[in-house]
Amino acid sequence: MAERYSSFQDGTQRWLWQRITAAFLVVVLAFHFFLLHFVNHASEVTFGMSQARMSEWTYLSLMVLFLVTATFHGVNGVYNALVNQGLTGQKLAAVKWTLVVASVLLIVQGLRTAAAWSTLV
Template identity: 60%
Template sequence: MAERYSSFTPGGTGWLLQRVTAAFLVLTLAFHFFLLHFVNHAYEIEFAGTQMRMENLGYMLTMIMFLWAAAFHGVNGVYNALVNQGLTGTPKRVVLGILSLAGIALVVQGTYVALVMGGIL
């Protein structure tokens, strides 16, 4: 029988955060689908309505946390999948740097857009 290998240390911080962000993403994605596909139908979504929703501080903070959780979960998941496939040494550090920069850029830009749409900036 093949040995199970994971780059996550069971019970470690990365392992825990991957699961916590997954649970948070499931909940906020359900909220998103309910609000934007059942309460408001997709064809009714307009820029002005998005701005109006983002002016609600609770909604805006939820969407920012959704963005941050999704960025962390995605970057961490891709990185660990590559490590599990055998990525080591310098390529591992380069991939970590590129993924980290991409994740940070996504979070900074997304947060900026949310704050502008919410009327804070």
């Protein structure tokens, strides 16, 4: 019989947040595909249309939350995969802080881009 395998220990904060962010990302990605691939076709989308969407507080807030959530979900998954591969000690600490710095840079650049597209900020 196959053993149950998970990259996380049950009941930990990282395990819980990985599942919460996954559920949120599924919903937001469905919204994205519906809006940008069924309501408007990709070839019809212009910068002006994108700027108009990003100039609504609800859409801007959702996209910023999407950015932070996707970054956390991806980085948390990579970190835990490396832990599962047996990475420990100083190498794990170096990878952890590299991922933290990369995450911060990604979020800052995403916020700068969102601000440039929005007329609200």
